[in-house]
């Protein structure tokens with residue numbers, strides 16, 4: 001293995017990630033939500049933090065930027081859009097940019113919606129995606145700062161990534177997402193299968209991530225807003241995927 005990924009849990013349902021290039025020693029924190037937990041994992045492995053990659057401005061993804069940056073002299077990358085809302089950024093990123101963490105190449109994908117400047121990081125060689133609060137297993141982030149068209153376009157960009165992509169998202173919301181998804185798409189076999197898997201993992205107190213993007217394309221209603229059956233179920237215009245997406249998002253918010 002040329003790379004290592006460490007997942008840690010903090011607060012009520014947050015995930016943090018450390019991405020390490022075994023060859024060069026470069027180590028990136030994907031978002032910086034918890035200072036002590038990050039330090040603990042670094043210490044356990046003898047890694048030194050060299051990069052901090054921010055997906056969006058929410059406090060539970062940015063709280064630890066300044067202390068970690070000061071302690072490790074790490075370089076901080078984050079979205080150009082709304083960069084004024086994030087303290088400590090050194091490099092500003094937009095869709096299409098590339099960040100190198102040692103030999104690991106991360107492509108920046110614009111995934112606005114949850115927040116306006118939200119970005120995701122895709123390691124296409126190793127098939128890993130770090131998507132903050134844009135996409136969850138069987139769900140997506142709350143649409144707080146953009147319209148349905150923009151958010152759907154971001155999810156479509158993620159959907160274009162290869163099926164074998166492993167997705168690392170910002171929260172453990174899978175069980176709730178499964179309940180909602182089954183309520184609007186009860187006959188979907190891929191969804192039923194994933195819901196069972198989530199039930200088993202949660203019963204064993206295990207995280208449901210990373211999850212497989214190919215399976216999620218089949219099971220997650222928010223990645224299937226161009227599906228005619230779902231559109232009909234929600235009474236939305238099947239020719240307007242953004243409208244279907246908005247209807248699914250609204251139904252989930254009320255669920």
Ligand code: FE
Pocket residue numbers: 056058114133
């Ligand atoms: Fe958030």
